[in-house]
Amino acid sequence: MAFYENDVGTLIDEAKLQERVRALGAEITRDYQGKELTLVCVLKGSTFFAMDLARHIDLPLTLEFLGVSSYQGGTETTGEVRITTDVSKPMAGKHLLIIEDIIDTGLTMSFLLENLRARHPASLKLASLLEKPARARTKIAIDYKGFVIDDVFVVGYGLDYAEKYRNVPFIGVMKGK
């Protein structure tokens, strides 16, 4: 029995995840033909999605990692978004595609879009595996969207509860949260 089975139920299984990630990769491949693409992976949650997605983008690309945190171990945002790790190079003039796991209240992405826009990239788009519109506090336009989910706290495939469950191989729901 897997370590998470008592705590986590399945919301989106592995096969469905992989099928959607593959389709998003194909769409991104078509849209960025002839451009030099930089994926800005938002730590830590997006890492599993980002690495799977990157493998389905049939283009030369550069990976950057940007760490932000605002959930501090609970299921409610603190509302204070902090950059914990910055990208390694100047972003000016680059075609940036932000890779995120979830847009929940939208506060993290609102902060990040403003922060990256101020660095004058050639273009700035957003791919998010999940969107939870019921909790949105600000409208965020998602250019490449995996799934829209209900107002439940999800874990797995990179998403955590108090830093745990990121390695659950599907999108799951915390039982009793």
Ligand SMILES: O=P(O)(O)OC[C@H]1O[C@H](OP(=O)(O)OP(=O)(O)O)[C@H](O)[C@@H]1O
């Ligand atoms: O739309 P919001 O309400 O702002 O929520 C979305 C953000 O919250 C999570 O990050 P978290 O701060 O938990 O950091 P982590 O990715 O390191 O887990 C998630 O990975 C998103 O970045």
Ligand code: HPA
């Ligand atoms: O539902 C969620 N699960 C895990 N992390 C999150 N960060 C924002 N929303 C969520």
